[in-house]
Amino acid sequence: xxxIVILGGGTGGTLTANRLxxxxxxxxxxxxxxxxxxxxxxxxxxxxxxxGLTSMQRIVRPRRQQFRSGISYRQAGVDRVDIEADRVYLDxxxxxxxxxxxxATGARLLPxxxxxxxxxxxxxxxxxxYTPEGAVALHRALERFTAGRLVVNVVDxxxxxxVAPLEFCFLADYYFRQRGIRDRVELTYVxxxxxxxxxxxxxxxxxxxxxDKGIELVTEFxxxxxxxxTAGAGASGAPGGRLISYDxxxxxxxxxxxxxxxxGAAYVERSxxxxxELGFIPVDPSTLQAKARPNVFALGDAxxxxxxxxxxxxxxxxDVLAGNVRRFLAGQELLAGxxxxxxxxxxxxxxxxxxxxxxxxxxPLAGHYPARLGLPLLRQSRLNHLGKLAFQQFYWHSxxxxxDVPGISSTMPARGKTHPRxxxxxxxxxxx
Amino acid sequence: xxAATYAGHSVDVNDEGxxxxxxxxxxxxxxxxxxxxxxxxxxxxxxQVIRFMRAEHQAKGTGPTVRVLGKTSGVSIKExxxxxxxxxxxxxxxxxxxxxxxxxx
Numbered sequence: 248x249x250x251i252v253i254l255g256g257g258t259g260g261t262l263t264a265n266r267l268x269x270x271x272x273x274x275x276x277x278x279x280x281x282x283x284x285x286x287x288x289x290x291x292x293x294x295x296x297x298x299g300l301t302s303m304q305r306i307v308r309p310r311r312q313q314f315r316s317g318i319s320y321r322q323a324g325v326d327r328v329d330i331e332a333d334r335v336y337l338d339x340x341x342x343x344x345x346x347x348x349x350x351a352t353g354a355r356l357l358p359x360x361x362x363x364x365x366x367x368x369x370x371x372x373x374x375x376x377y378t379p380e381g382a383v384a385l386h387r388a389l390e391r392f393t394a395g396r397l398v399v400n401v402v403d404x405x406x407x408x409x410v411a412p413l414e415f416c417f418l419a420d421y422y423f424r425q426r427g428i429r430d431r432v433e434l435t436y437v438x439x440x441x442x443x444x445x446x447x448x449x450x451x452x453x454x455x456x457x458x459d460k461g462i463e464l465v466t467e468f469x470x471x472x473x474x475x476x477t478a479g480a481g482a483s484g485a486p487g488g489r490l491i492s493y494d495x496x497x498x499x500x501x502x503x504x505x506x507x508x509x510x511g512a513a514y515v516e517r518s519x520x521x522x523x524e525l526g527f528i529p530v531d532p533s534t535l536q537a538k539a540r541p542n543v544f545a546l547g548d549a550x551x552x553x554x555x556x557x558x559x560x561x562x563x564x565x566d567v568l569a570g571n572v573r574r575f576l577a578g579q580e581l582l583a584g585x586x587x588x589x590x591x592x593x594x595x596x597x598x599x600x601x602x603x604x605x606x607x608x609x610x611p612l613a614g615h616y617p618a619r620l621g622l623p624l625l626r627q628s629r630l631n632h633l634g635k636l637a638f639q640q641f642y643w644h645s646x647x648x649x650x651d652v653p654g655i656s657s658t659m660p661a662r663g664k665t666h667p668r669x670x671x672x673x674x675x676x677x678x679x
Numbered sequence: 680x681x682a683a684t685y686a687g688h689s690v691d692v693n694d695e696g697x698x699x700x701x702x703x704x705x706x707x708x709x710x711x712x713x714x715x716x717x718x719x720x721x722x723x724x725x726x727q728v729i730r731f732m733r734a735e736h737q738a739k740g741t742g743p744t745v746r747v748l749g750k751t752s753g754v755s756i757k758e759x760x761x762x763x764x765x766x767x768x769x770x771x772x773x774x775x776x777x778x779x780x781x782x783x784x
Contacts, residue, residue: 403746467766469745471757493745493760508746524750553781 249276249576252335252345254325255512256282258290258647259547259561259568260351261313266569266649268315276576278317281337283324285310288379289639291558294411294594296382297389297504298422303379306639313647325352328518330540347572350521350528350537350545352512354407354556360508361402361470368475372488373503376415377407388502389422394431395501400490402470403439406506407548407556410603412436413443413453414594415504420460421596435463437490437498442466446610449603452625456595469493476501509556511549527551532607533583535568542575544568554587554607562646563588563657569649588659590616592635600631606659614664617654621663685711690776697772697779701736704776712774717765721774725762728754732775742772742780 251267253260264280271278292306311320324338328348335343356377358364364373374385397419401412416436423429436443436457443453443464457464469492476488490498511526520539522528528545529538532552537543546568547561554560567584574581587607594600602622603611615621622631645652680699683692685708691699696715698704709729713721721729731752736742745768749756759767768780 403744469756469760469766493756494764494766524747 248274249346250344251276251278251347251349251572251576252343253278253280253349253351254282254328254335255351255353255547255549256280256287256310256313256320257351257353257547257561258558258642259353259549259565260349261287261310261647262562262565262649263349263351263546263569263572264318265313265315265647266565267572268318269649270569270573273317277319279319279321279343280314281321281323281325281335281343282310283322283338285322287313289642290407291635291642292639293376293379293382294414294418296379297374297376297385297415298418299386299390300418303383307379308643313643315648325512325514326517327514328521330518330520330543333542346542347576348543349568349572350515350543350549351547351561352514352549354405354509354548355512355526356507357510358505358507361505362472363475364402364473364505364507366473366475368473368488368503372476372501373473373505375505375507376411377506385504389419392432392502393428396433396435396487396499397502397504398435398437398490398498398500399504399506400437400468400470400498401439401506402508405556406509408558408591409555410444410453410591410593412438412504412506413457416462417456417460417596418594420462429461433463434461435465435498435500437465437468437470439469440466446605448613449611449625452601453593456627460596465498468496468498470505473503473505475503509548523551531583532587533567533585534571534581535564535585536571536575536581544572544575552585552587555589555591557589557591558642558646559590560588565649566651566657584657586658588657592631592638594632594635595627598632599627599629600635601625601627602631602634604659604664609659609661609664609666612664612666616663617656617660618663624664693778695773695779698776699778701733701775701777708776709774712776716770716773718763718770718774722762724754724758725771725774728752728759728762728767728771729775732771732777736772736775736777742768742775742777744768744780 286307287310289306295301326336326338328335370384375381423432442450444450471493472491474489487499487501515522515526529551530545546564548556571581590604592600604616605611613625682689690703732742763770
């Protein structure tokens, strides 16, 4: 009897546990999931909480209920992993040996690593929507906000769902327009990147949207310190807060929405050899096997793979990872099956959304997904907005249970996309 | 492909001036690259960062970001900005003859 221990019962951990449970008889493998938190949050929903478009009750479900029967769930934190001894130490003092370990503990927010961020203004005039408490507090602050400067700042990459801060800007524009006070609110997006997004075709589209909506873009801004507003957010005439960069540029604000630094789970730092300097797990980008040990695997936000930290990535990785855990335990060669496939709906306000789809090698392009007769890519549409809303049901009932969906493969579909380079290459009669 | 001449040797660079082959770089090129990036004199602290960038690139295939530099190079982010005001990771990578740090997506 093999024992597979999965650390983290979020998107990646849950769908991996369910896939593995289906593929092994209960006599052949024991599957244990460890997670200290009894609630499973549908994280894409956090974006909508500040605008009153959803509530925490509607995006949280009991974690235990997401697991198939035959999966044992330990509600405990992890103290450390001893990769030499193939053993996990839980914070209640018990040790758990494993034949294969899956690290799925995601990314952790580190607001205390930025000077002043968790000072007196935290959750008063400086917020984040990346936590349930932050999203709820920000909802109250936005309701009170009647005029002034609202700044959205990503401190540094990597962050979970790198399009969410842009979506927040688009939704804020829509929100203030609906309230009839958009002309009294200045919106600014402050990023450490040299554009709105890293990938060229998508960057052009998203920068254009910011400009169309009158949202100012400040680039290459590495936030060193956050000085909070001294009075309540949006109080006109009161001295405001300031973001100050390491190269001493200043962006003033009345209300700041900050996406703090991210790192891996805290126990990774206490587990010699497991993680990198930020606490993420170095893995082979196509097999998802950890570089530290052949019997350790990782997926989702916890890894160092060069693609977005997003639920869709955990979803597409899950298929490859569950297969590779099985292959490893059977002494077979691993499948280099993950291509970096990512897709994201980008909510743009006014009941519309964009969809982007890409992988390690192909940047987000125009076209349709998953094939020619599908959702429009890189273009605002009502259909994509409805897709984004419908996705929550798909998440609970299909993605977490780890079911294969007809027509949706874990590798990126090339059909339906407009390839600028392929077209250019075809024009000169050759291929790259 | 564009080329530049440092310390009397021609090297291949990209549009932004980063060496495309770190193997073409020698330490005596660094002061001249630094000058073209607006840094008049390389101190021992600059060199600590430059050598760290080279070693990281050698070990991992990509240069570290500012945040990782601040955690691991022994030079704080604040001082990194004093040494390389126009962006420590980018400027130090250029002077160290390695590609622009990939950063994150």
